[in-house]
Amino acid sequence: MFDNLNWWEIGALLLLALLIFGDRLPTVISDGLRMVRNLRTMARSATTDLSRELGTDIQLEDLHPKAFIRKHLLSEEDEQAIRKPLQGVYDNLRADVTGVHNELKDVASAADLRSTGRPATATGGAPAPAPRVSYDDAT
Template identity: 85%
Template sequence: MFDNLNWWEIGALLLLALLIFGDRLPAVISDGLRMVRNLRRMATNATTDLSRELGTDIQLQDLHPKAFVRKHLLSEEDEAAIRKPLQGVYDNLRADVASVHEELKDVATAVDPASRPGKATGGASPAPVPRVSYDDAT
């Protein structure tokens, strides 16, 4: 939660809270913590009740609609049938990315850093870089 705040910003927030709430700040903090505990307890009770009603074990992250449908309503065959049309597209995309990666590695090995101007070769011109046609990948 406080990953994006530095110490000055946290100090400024604490000072602002002290100015706004004054002597009531400890009571406000305890009320806030009590509210967070109550919300957690309510979420736990709701998942427990839902698990009991459905007859299956449900975690809080399972309440996301997609995860809920995938875990509790679809069979493995249904999920495989849904994924099957997209699997070919995924495989083709992965193969294209792998081939582009290999071509880039070939280009990188073709360019010799010692042959650049001003290096030990006495200012010789660099080796020509092979051009990669991206029309084939589309």
């Protein structure tokens, strides 16, 4: 949870919390921890109840509707039947995008060849870098 925070930021947050809540800070912390414990207990009991009612093992991650349907209601053959039409569309789209990408590279190479008089692939396939002009030289 605090992976992105360094010690100074955590200290600043604690100092800010102390300034805001004052001597009520211990009760606020204990209330927050009690609420987190209650939420975990409720989630655990909900998954236990669902597992008992459905007769299968359910994890907390399985409560997402897509994951639940995929894991408990569809067989592998059903899932493949659903994916098959979409796979063809995906393959066609990918081929089209690759074609457009290649055409854009060809147009960029031709434009660079016309403007500079040298091929864009002089550096082994990558476009040749344009000469840099510093602002001091330009003025």
